[in-house]
Amino acid sequence: MDTIISDFPIFYKYPDLIYLDNAATTQKPKQVIEALEEFYYNYNSNIHRGVYRLSEIATEVYEKARERVAQYIHADPDQIVFVKNATEALNIAIYNLRDRFIHTSYYEHHSMLLPIYRYAKGYKLCENIEDIKADTIAITHASNVTGKIYDVKLVRENNIKATIIVDGAQYVPHYKPDMKKMDVDMYAFSSHKMLGPTGLGVLYIKDPYRYEPLLLGGGIVSNVTDSMYRLLDNIERYEAGTPPIAEAYAFTVALSYLESKLDVLHRLDQEIIRKSTSLFEEYDIRPINTDQDIPIFSFYFKNIHAHDVAEMLDNYNICVRSGYHCAQPLHEYLNIGPTVRASFYIYNNIYQLEKLVKTLKQIVKIFK
Ligand SMILES: Cc1ncc(COP(=O)(O)O)c(C=O)c1O
Structure with a gap:
């Protein structure tokens, strides 16, 4: 097990969990x-x-x-x-x-x-x-x-x-x-x-x-x-x-x-953001935001409600946030409805980003 992940007991209980709701709250180290x-x-x-x-x-x-x-x-x-x-x-x-x-x-x-x-x-x-x-x-x-x-x-x-x-x-x-x-x-x-x-x-x-x-x-x-x-x-x-x-x-x-982990976190943040660009392109899954400095990605699907997407992701053990994220005026200003938000933190990795993008692609296909 990765040394950072091994500090977080929740991942012992749920080894397959892909927790991408870190902007809401993070997991706690032991x-x-x-x-x-x-x-x-x-x-x-x-x-x-x-x-x-x-x-x-x-x-x-x-x-x-x-x-x-x-x-x-x-x-x-x-x-x-x-x-x-x-x-x-x-x-x-x-x-x-x-x-x-x-x-x-x-x-x-x-x-x-x-x-x-x-x-x-x-x-x-x-x-x-x-x-x-x-x-x-x-x-x-x-x-x-x-x-x-x-x-x-x-x-x-x-x-x-x-x-x-x-x-x-x-x-x-x-x-x-x-x-x-x-x-x-x-x-x-x-x-x-x-x-x-x-x-x-x-x-x-x-x-x-x-x-x-x-x-x-x-x-x-x-x-x-x-x-x-x-x-x-x-x-x-x-x-x-x-x-x-x-x-x-x-x-x-x-x-x-x-x-003690800030350097690791900064490297990971940059790696996730960098890799996300090519993955989004490859799978044609586009977030509403492209100029993020911290790895938060919000997706708007015109024909699928954000809560449905989040529920389907949960079937794959992927935890994301859906809705307005307590920022409804921003969604209205951007002229979009509720979004699906994936936010990464210190215990996440590139594999989880790939899994997210591939799973989103599958979900979009189902609803087509
Ligand atoms: C930008 C921002 N401000 C304020 C808050 C409120 O934080 P808390 O729920 O811990 O009071 C949040 C929580 O999501 C947030 O993302």
Whole structure:
């Protein structure tokens, strides 16, 4: 068994599984699964509140996780907020821009667009992310439908004074973002799309004290009277209630695992993208996107519903996503219906890409 695949227990249980739904969530290496267990066996207690030793240990584990995430994205620990997922992170970000007119794009996930629809004073969906010139900008770093990466640094250079919010949910699983270089105001991503556990997301905030939390509750205040509250002066003001402590610990293990495999991942990404071009040509199976930077391929079949294709692929043990992928405005903008999306990650290989293309060809023939 390939050394990377052998780190993922799910492939022991399902040896024939061709898992190509990585843009939705990735599988977990045993190191991450064991880290969750390790936390509950050794450190479990609530954090920040207890003065007993076990609670202090758990608090230290959690705060170390914050430091590790900060290091990974080249930020400071007091700029890192742990939340439930990228969706929650983006909700906090957009809520804080509720009095603004926001320039966003057709390439956004619903978790960016819906909060904008709800909170923004006004908004505009732009066609070209890198051409946006505006005061308040909310954009994706990489599209979950087309796999294209956008040059966020360029957007900052074109908009020196703008407030810029970035959805990094699809970028961070493949590349390390650099907060200092990109100089954005807020940046969101999810642990579960990059080998880590579900239930944990990250919101980087360049200037945390300029903004306020969306959720209120325990652990975020310095003082509460019968009529008012004062928020803490630190990043904990965004983390009301008990946070995902075990998940934060396991995420540090996921980051170390991913970091040690980044070169392999980049080579694989490029190989898959390169090989896909000739395979699509050979089998006359065309995705809607041809300029992807990360290996995400979305297919639109005019006469076959995407869900039917996905169900048939499942008969061949191929897991893909079908539908709008929480990006319905993009599908409408591209004038297409629901698509079938195959997204590759570190444990996939060229053979699986070939199998996908050949199987798609067979399915198309059946429906002809
Ligand atoms: C580009 C993008 N943004 C945001 C999200 C939301 O992530 P989560 O479901 O982890 O909140 C996704 C998930 O698919 C995504 O692809």
